Amino acid sequence: MGHSQSSVSNSMLEAIFGSSPNYVYTYQATQVSQNGNLEAQFLKDMTAQDYTISAFPLMHAKNAPLNLQQTSSVLLDSVVIVGMAFPTDYRPFELFAPFDGYVWLLILISLIVIAAIFLVIQEVSERQRRNLGVEGTVEETSHFSQIRDAIFRNFSAILLAKLNLRPKMPSIRVLYQFYWFNALIMVVTFAAMLAARRLIMPTTGVFFNSLTDLLDNKAGVRWFFLQNSSVHALARLSPVENLFDMNFYMYGPSNFINFVQQRIDALNSEGFFGRINNQLTAPGQCPQEDERSELRATPFTLSDMSGLFFVLLAGLLLAILVELIGMVREKCTLYRQRAENKLEFGEEYKAEVVNVAVVLSQNLTGN
Numbered sequence: 001m002g003h004s005q006s007s008v009s010n011s012m013l014e015a016i017f018g019s020s021p022n023y024v025y026t027y028q029a030t031q032v033s034q035n036g037n038l039e040a041q042f043l044k045d046m047t048a049q050d051y052t053i054s055a056f057p058l059m060h061a062k063n064a065p066l067n068l069q070q071t072s073s074v075l076l077d078s079v080v081i082v083g084m085a086f087p088t089d090y091r092p093f094e095l096f097a098p099f100d101g102y103v104w105l106l107i108l109i110s111l112i113v114i115a116a117i118f119l120v121i122q123e124v125s126e127r128q129r130r131n132l133g134v135e136g137t138v139e140e141t142s143h144f145s146q147i148r149d150a151i152f153r154n155f156s157a158i159l160l161a162k163l164n165l166r167p168k169m170p171s172i173r174v175l176y177q178f179y180w181f182n183a184l185i186m187v188v189t190f191a192a193m194l195a196a197r198r199l200i201m202p203t204t205g206v207f208f209n210s211l212t213d214l215l216d217n218k219a220g221v222r223w224f225f226l227q228n229s230s231v232h233a234l235a236r237l238s239p240v241e242n243l244f245d246m247n248f249y250m251y252g253p254s255n256f257i258n259f260v261q262q263r264i265d266a267l268n269s270e271g272f273f274g275r276i277n278n279q280l281t282a283p284g285q286c287p288q289e290d291e292r293s294e295l296r297a298t299p300f301t302l303s304d305m306s307g308l309f310f311v312l313l314a315g316l317l318l319a320i321l322v323e324l325i326g327m328v329r330e331k332c333t334l335y336r337q338r339a340e341n342k343l344e345f346g347e348e349y350k351a352e353v354v355n356v357a358v359v360l361s362q363n364l365t366g367n
Contacts, residue, residue: 008056008276009055009056011276012056012057012074012273012276013025013053013055015263015267015272016053016260016263016264016267017263020259020263022259023051023256023259025053027055028045028049030042030045043064043065043068046068046249046251047065047067047068047251049251050252050253051251051252051253051256052250052251052252053248053249053250053251053260054248054249054250056246056248057074057246057247057248058246058247058248058249064249067251068249068250068251069249069250069251069257070247070248070249070250071247071248071250071260071261071264072247072261072264072265072268073246073247074246074247074248074264074267074268074273248260248264
């Protein structure tokens with residue numbers, strides 16, 4: 001077996017048999033049978049010799065022969081299996097993950113501050129226009145209604161890209177540019193995330209630093225294998241869904257069984273297997289995720305792009321809604337004026353004039 005002299009298995013077997021002059025061990029690889037049942041072939045090989053012991057601790061076999069003995073638990077050696085289901089929650093906005101919560105909070109605060117500045121400018125401008133006689137008094141309109149009207153006109157102009165507000169110069173343009181600048185940042189970030197997901201691929205599927213991280217399994221891995229020996233294929237057949245104790249399997253006469261069990265107990269009491277377990281589970285033993293730029297073979301799916309479609313659809317629906325509200329508000333103003341008998345000339349019949357025809361009388365005489 002390749003690298004058997006430096007493997008964890010060799011360290012354990014050397015500790016068990018190294019001090020005994022009566023036993024010398026050699027490795028014998030288990031070959032996969034034609035039917036692909038590795039477990040059955042392994043159990044057959046275990047009972048094919050007079051003295052055998054598994055090269056490493058194993059989990060409990062389902063169909064182990066009755067004459068095949070197990071030692072006491074030696075903790076973990078080669079395989080850790082964690083059964084986790086794939087995440088079922090739908091996350092269409094995952095590509096917007098680079099935006100931290102504080103970024104959204106800063107954008108919201110900035111919008112509120114700019115809106116407040118705009119309201120002040122709007123109020124000062126209307127007061128000046130009323131003082132100059134450009135507009136009539138609005139004594140019947142409450143201050144709250146004026147603020148609400150200013151907020152609606154402000155953000156509807158931003159969303160619909162209209163500059164139909166007073167004053168038209170500084171405030172509306174600042175808010176307009178700020179809004180679309182943030183929208184541009186979102187679009188660029190989304191495009192960068194798409195490029196990263198399209199081009200960057202992990203070279204290994206290991207995303208954990210230790211077995212503690214493996215148990216947390218925040219990545220939602222279905223079946224994750226931490227492999228340190230050839231028992232990996234055998235362990236895949238097990239329905240185990242958490243960390244499990246592992247034992248040596250052994251076959252032979254009673255004196256051999258007793259010798260191995262006594263050595264296992266002695267090594268456990270000395271903390272030998274505990275030190276091996278600490279080495280296997282210590283942080284930093286798992287390989288880190290390595291990334292390289294390589295074009296993904298699979299194209300983006302609808303679920304990958306659905307977040308962007310939702311954003312565009314929400315913006316379209318919001319723009320339509322704001323436009324409809326604006327139309328209703330104009331109609332309500334007209335209806336209110338009509339009900340109060342204050343309909344001003346030209347409000348209802350825009351662009352209509354009276355056609356006056358001058359008829360010259362044929363009976364008129366003149367020189």
